[in-house]
Amino acid sequence: MRVSETDEVDDTAVARFVAMGAYGEVMLRFQLLEMSYWSILAARKPPGMSLHQHIAKLTEWDRQTGERLIKARGLPDDLRDGAMTAVNTRNLLAHRFLRERAVFFSDPLASHEAAKVLVKVEVKVDEFEERLNAYMRELGIEELDESTIEALELAVPPDFATWSALFDQGD
Secondary structure, three states: OOOOOOOOOOHHHHHHHHHHHHHHHHHHHHHHHHHHHHHHHHHOOOOOOOHHHHHHHHHHHHOOOHHHHHHHHOOOHHHHHHHHHHHHHHHHHHHHHHHHHHHHOOOHHHHHHHHHHHHHHHHHHHHHHHHHHHHHHHOOOOOOOHHHHHHOOOOOOOOHHHHHHOOOOOO
């Protein structure tokens, strides 16, 4: 719903925006969990693997489902079970949540209830992520600090024109 500067924003538009924002935040958190899984796999890279081979392996991981990444990591049982719950929850949200709930977002109460459910999911993600991060520290995998992020040029915003061109292929 677009709103101009002269339009009044009604409660329905705000409630829908909050619910959709909560959805986006939770889905981002699941993507960040996947990056943690990759970190564990990267730390287990066989010695002697060339940079070219390593990049090829990372590219291969990008095509894997979350479930296959989890199975490849060899996590302890409790973390594996938590990771599988996270994958199943993410899949439920990706494939059914909006289809089954968004049609009701014109009702501010329904939007509010959807946002509350998503906040509960995010709390569960927080709890799992704390356990996963503790395990990663045990493996010697450290979180990236600001200087490393800058050295890897990860702090530089991406060129969105180049990125969006990926979606224009074949048109």
